Amino acid sequence: MPSLSSPTYLITGGCGFIGSNFTLMARQQNWSRIINLDAITYAANPANLSALANDEDYVFVKGSIGDRHLVEQLFEKYKPDGIINFAAESHVDRSILHPDSFINTNILGTHNLLEETLNYWNNIDSSKQKEFRFLHVSTDEVYGSLDANDPPFEETTPYDPRSPYSASKAASDHLVNAYHHTYGLPSLITNCSNNYGPYQFPEKLIPLIILNCLNLKPLPIYGDGQNIRDWLYVEDHCQGIYNVMTNANIGETYNIGGQTERTNIEVVHTICNILDELKPKPDFSYSSLITFVKDRLGHDRRYAINCNKIKKDLNWQAQESFPTGIRKTIQWYLEHPTWIEQVCSGEYQNWIQTNYKKSEGSIN
Numbered sequence: 527m528p529s530l531s532s533p534t535y536l537i538t539g540g541c542g543f544i545g546s547n548f549t550l551m552a553r554q555q556n557w558s559r560i561i562n563l564d565a566i567t568y569a570a571n572p573a574n575l576s577a578l579a580n581d582e583d584y585v586f587v588k589g590s591i592g593d594r595h596l597v598e599q600l601f602e603k604y605k606p607d608g609i610i611n612f613a614a615e616s617h618v619d620r621s622i623l624h625p626d627s628f629i630n631t632n633i634l635g636t637h638n639l640l641e642e643t644l645n646y647w648n649n650i651d652s653s654k655q656k657e658f659r660f661l662h663v664s665t666d667e668v669y670g671s672l673d674a675n676d677p678p679f680e681e682t683t684p685y686d687p688r689s690p691y692s693a694s695k696a697a698s699d700h701l702v703n704a705y706h707h708t709y710g711l712p713s714l715i716t717n718c719s720n721n722y723g724p725y726q727f728p729e730k731l732i733p734l735i736i737l738n739c740l741n742l743k744p745l746p747i748y749g750d751g752q753n754i755r756d757w758l759y760v761e762d763h764c765q766g767i768y769n770v771m772t773n774a775n776i777g778e779t780y781n782i783g784g785q786t787e788r789t790n791i792e793v794v795h796t797i798c799n800i801l802d803e804l805k806p807k808p809d810f811s812y813s814s815l816i817t818f819v820k821d822r823l824g825h826d827r828r829y830a831i832n833c834n835k836i837k838k839d840l841n842w843q844a845q846e847s848f849p850t851g852i853r854k855t856i857q858w859y860l861e862h863p864t865w866i867e868q869v870c871s872g873e874y875q876n877w878i879q880t881n882y883k884k885s886e887g888s889i890n
């Protein structure tokens with residue numbers, strides 16, 4: 527029998543990277559019962575949650591946030607106490623090549639979800655209405671790009687998205703705020719910095735570099751490698767989302783960041799050094815695979831997050847430092863060759879061919 531004591535959360539995109547980590551933590555720590563709606567696009571993998579196969583408080587439903595009828599049925603059947611919207615197209619390079627799916631999922635999909643949530647919320651009893659929350663997981667990329675000496679992004683930094691991906695996330699954030707201010711929907715938004723950790727699809731920098739090292743393939747560094755990102759261990763992010771979901775005031779936005787700024791070339795050297803130690807090869811360093819390639823179009827120079835607000839209001843603090851988090855992450859990839867094999871099938875190979883063979887400076 528499902529437990530009656532903990533709340534029920536409908537989460538979207540629970541088979542993706544951040545959604546999987548959140549779902550596993552939510553079940554391990556009994557934060558909530560989870561109904562996971564996931565469309566199983568290329569970056570999702572239900573096997574991430576195979577540990578929950580016999581968990582009666584975990585339900586998987588295959589489907590899209592754009593499917594109004596399905597979302598309505600889920601509300602009716604499971605009567606959730608809250609929603610966390612992880613579902614999104616999230617890879618900047620893909621948004622540059624094919625923006626359409628970003629507009630569909632991130633903007634139209636979020637809008638569908640908001641509409642159905644509002645219908646549901648308007649019709650539940652007032653005590654349940656008071657407790658209900660719609661939490662939208664977003665990104666620091668909506669704030670634009672920083673120069674070297676700019677202060678980190680704050681919750682009040684004006685939006686200035688610069689890629690089709692970040693523009694679509696900015697639009698979805700605006701819609702969430704609009705539903706709060708116009709219709710009273712009890713919403714929350716979190717804007718995170720770059721996540722890393724177990725289950726990340728190897729199109730993003732860190733897992734891509736780990737896998738290319740393991741396969742002795744070139745390590746592609748866009749431009750001069752001096753772009754800076756602020757790295758956040760995924761479990762710290764999930765804990766932050768839970769704190770916001772359970773303790774924040776309605777209508778608030780919280781930035782969640784790792785306060786770990788690194789240039790891309792530093793990150794890649796760190797991975798190479800750890801692999802030199804954990805998986806040594808005679809007379810060889812993985813850093814010899816580093817290859818500078820043509821820069822990403824419109825490449826944002828630097829992201830950094832000021833997360834004083836979540837620390838102060840909600841007593842959140844990242845537990846993982848970059849040196850410990852990156853080592854754990856590399857170890858996880860070394861220990862999961864079957865997962866890697868599964869996700870690196872056909873579609874992934876097509877993407878690698880398309881993205882890294884496009885022009886001069888290509889690595890293949």
Ligand code: DAU
Nearest residue numbers: 616617618665666667719720729730731746747748753790
């Ligand atoms: O800031 C949060 C955002 O971080 C998330 O909202 C996005 O969903 C997520 O994809 C990420 O965006 P980035 O574009 O920063 O992540 P990505 O891992 O694609 O790239 C990190 C940096 O590494 C970026 O400066 C581009 C560079 N890069 C990336 C790849 C894939 C390379 O130099 N070579 C590569 O092959």
